[in-house]
Amino acid sequence: VDMTKDAERFQDVLDSLDPHIALLDRSGVIVAVNAAWERFAAKNGVAHAHQYGVGMNYLDVCDVGNGDEHARAARQGVLDILAGRRASFTLQYPCHAPDVERWYLLTVRPLPRNEGGAVVIHTDVTVSYTAQEKVRQQERRFTSLIEHAVDLIMVVTRDEVITYQSPALQTILGYSHEEAIGMLLLDLLHLDDAPDIRAALANIARVPYGTTRREFRMRHRNGSWRWLEARFTNLLDDPDVLGTVVNARDIIERKQLIEERDHLYLELQEEMDRAAVVQTHLLPTQLPELPGYLFAGICLPAREVGGDFFDWSGDADRVRLSVGDVTGKGMPAALLMATTRAALRSVSNLPVAEAVTAVNRALAPDLEQSNAFVTLFHAELDTMGRVEFADAGHGMAFVLRSDGAIQELQDQDRGLPIGILRRSPYDAATLYLESGDRLVIYSDGLPDSRPDLELASRGIAEQCARLADPDAMLSCLVSLADKAGKRPDDLTIVIVKRR
Amino acid sequence: VDDRVSIDLEKRGDGVCIVRLAGRLDLGNAAEVQRNITDVIAEGNHRLVIDLGGVRFMDTSGLSVLVASLRAAKRAGGLLALASVSEQPRTLFTLTSLDSVFQLCPTVDDALKLVSRRR
Numbered sequence: 001v002d003m004t005k006d007a008e009r010f011q012d013v014l015d016s017l018d019p020h021i022a023l024l025d026r027s028g029v030i031v032a033v034n035a036a037w038e039r040f041a042a043k044n045g046v047a048h049a050h051q052y053g054v055g056m057n058y059l060d061v062c063d064v065g066n067g068d069e070h071a072r073a074a075r076q077g078v079l080d081i082l083a084g085r086r087a088s089f090t091l092q093y094p095c096h097a098p099d100v101e102r103w104y105l106l107t108v109r110p111l112p113r114n115e116g117g118a119v120v121i122h123t124d125v126t127v128s129y130t131a132q133e134k135v136r137q138q139e140r141r142f143t144s145l146i147e148h149a150v151d152l153i154m155v156v157t158r159d160e161v162i163t164y165q166s167p168a169l170q171t172i173l174g175y176s177h178e179e180a181i182g183m184l185l186l187d188l189l190h191l192d193d194a195p196d197i198r199a200a201l202a203n204i205a206r207v208p209y210g211t212t213r214r215e216f217r218m219r220h221r222n223g224s225w226r227w228l229e230a231r232f233t234n235l236l237d238d239p240d241v242l243g244t245v246v247n248a249r250d251i252i253e254r255k256q257l258i259e260e261r262d263h264l265y266l267e268l269q270e271e272m273d274r275a276a277v278v279q280t281h282l283l284p285t286q287l288p289e290l291p292g293y294l295f296a297g298i299c300l301p302a303r304e305v306g307g308d309f310f311d312w313s314g315d316a317d318r319v320r321l322s323v324g325d326v327t328g329k330g331m332p333a334a335l336l337m338a339t340t341r342a343a344l345r346s347v348s349n350l351p352v353a354e355a356v357t358a359v360n361r362a363l364a365p366d367l368e369q370s371n372a373f374v375t376l377f378h379a380e381l382d383t384m385g386r387v388e389f390a391d392a393g394h395g396m397a398f399v400l401r402s403d404g405a406i407q408e409l410q411d412q413d414r415g416l417p418i419g420i421l422r423r424s425p426y427d428a429a430t431l432y433l434e435s436g437d438r439l440v441i442y443s444d445g446l447p448d449s450r451p452d453l454e455l456a457s458r459g460i461a462e463q464c465a466r467l468a469d470p471d472a473m474l475s476c477l478v479s480l481a482d483k484a485g486k487r488p489d490d491l492t493i494v495i496v497k498r499r
Numbered sequence: 500v501d502d503r504v505s506i507d508l509e510k511r512g513d514g515v516c517i518v519r520l521a522g523r524l525d526l527g528n529a530a531e532v533q534r535n536i537t538d539v540i541a542e543g544n545h546r547l548v549i550d551l552g553g554v555r556f557m558d559t560s561g562l563s564v565l566v567a568s569l570r571a572a573k574r575a576g577g578l579l580a581l582a583s584v585s586e587q588p589r590t591l592f593t594l595t596s597l598d599s600v601f602q603l604c605p606t607v608d609d610a611l612k613l614v615s616r617r618r
Binding site: 325327328329368371372373375393394395396411414415416417420421444448451454456489 | 526529533556558559560562563564566567570587590591593594595596597599600
């Protein structure tokens with residue numbers, strides 16, 4: 001009776017358990033199943049291995065498993081347990097119903113007492129399996145993101161040991177995963193950059209989540225150096241990371257572009273400097289030697305080269321002098337300036353009005369094409385103080401008499417700038433310089449540099465009238481213009497004084 | 500220093516257009532102003548009034564824009580008049596003698612009458 005009671009109690013215990021449980025004898029024959037086993041069998045028919053009941057051999061049951069790998073493994077596991085070759089066998093396997101995915105854990109344990117045998121337990125692990133699978137999926141996703149990123153991601157410990165490196169290490173620096181294991185960050189850093197990077201690491205190590213950005217060189221496997229830009233983030237205290245995360249990317253292209261740009265700029269600058277030297281040589285280097293006169297002249301381009309010029313030439317009897325201003329500034333103006341000067345030189349034997357007329361006729365088509373014009377003051381002085389001049393739209397000239405009086409040059413004598421009208425006529429006018437009189441010719445760079453002063457002839461004369469020496473007057477006017485800072489336009493001043 | 504220029508176009512039909520410029524007209528923005536005026540002429544506005552009333556400062560580059568515009572208008576068989584030229588630009592016109600090339604009108608209305616007349 002007791003035996004029966006124990007057996008019944010034993011069955012009750014088995015039936016109370018959720019997993020599907022079967023007991024096998026030594027040969028694998030099912031000697032008992034629990035209620036869960038039977039319920040499952042009833043519900044799912046005979047499609048599954050453990051739906052067979054008491055009296056059947058579980059090993060045969062496994063053979064029915066359509067030769068699938070789980071059934072084979074299960075059969076081998078049960079065999080091993082029954083033969084005493086192992087103490088426990090577990091296997092997780094899918095057992096999907098048409099409408100729902102199910103996962104089971106098969107556990108086989110030996111029954112060591114009495115005549116032996118085994119207990120087979122199928123536990124529904126769908127819930128935990130799905131949760132785990134979700135975590136694994138997410139992990140795979142993030143790993144994939146990191147592993148396929150162009151950026152290099154590394155984790156560096158406090159001791160500067162690299163504990164993680166993304167595959168970009170191979171594409172950027174050429175090292176395989178195996179080669180990188182246990183590498184020190186220091187092994188890869190350029191000697192010149194190492195102190196700075198180590199200091200930066202030490203710095204952010206003091207602040208949790210501290211971060212810093214650096215550009216530095218790392219050694220490629222082939223021995224060359226690669227420029228990287230990296231953000232370092234302190235996750236040393238994050239138990240999941242335990243290191244400083246380095247997000248680095250190759251900036252060699254950017255570096256090369258910057259280098260190329262600097263190089264091009266330098267080349268351009270050198271060329272501009274050479275052009276400036278050439279243009280300087282187009283300006284007079286010596287003063288005319290006309291008895292009874294003092295001369296001073298200067299031309300200061302706003303950039304390396306400019307559109308202003310002055311020129312003078314002559315002999316002991318007469319001197320021709322000119323001041324020209326091409327619209328615009330910089331290289332385009334400089335090209336036209338050189339052309340204008342050359343054209344003017346080629347007709348320097350002509351009387352002033354004819355010379356200007358000839359230059360205008362020669363240059364007007366080109367200037368019109370360039371949307372530019374030239375204002376030109378062209379004069380000839382003789383030893384007697386007679387100044388014959390032609391003014392092509394320049395206008396910025398006056399005579400400062402020895403007594404301080406100012407004589408502006410008459411408007412009606414002025415023609416159009418060079419380049420406006422091909423057939424424009426130019427007339428000569430005459431003025432006389434007495435002893436102490438000064439003729440001042442300038443370009444718009446002078447008034448335009450000081451819009452605050454609204455400089456016209458009178459204002460300019462007042463600035464320098466007290467000075468007797470043309471050189472001193474010139475310096476005075478240049479420093480007046482330069483007080484405004486950066487020169488907005490080319491600046492030219494020519495001063496002639498009759499002794 | 501504010502070195503901007505503002506360009507305002509008022510197309511009044513029949514090929515007449517008022518171009519209002521204000522601010523600085525110099526090397527820094529000459530190309531921009533030129534482009535605008537060239538486009539307006541290309542659209543068939545051959546009778547232009549350029550209102551310089553708001554131009555405080557003009558340099559010779561600005562002047563060359565006006566010269567180019569005058570040429571373009573004439574090539575297209577049209578007319579160009581300047582209106583309300585303030586003091587600094589007027590000095591520049593006088594110095595360069597270019598006041599003899601342009602029609603300088605005291606007001607925009609005067610300029611409009613000038614460019615609208617039938618030849």
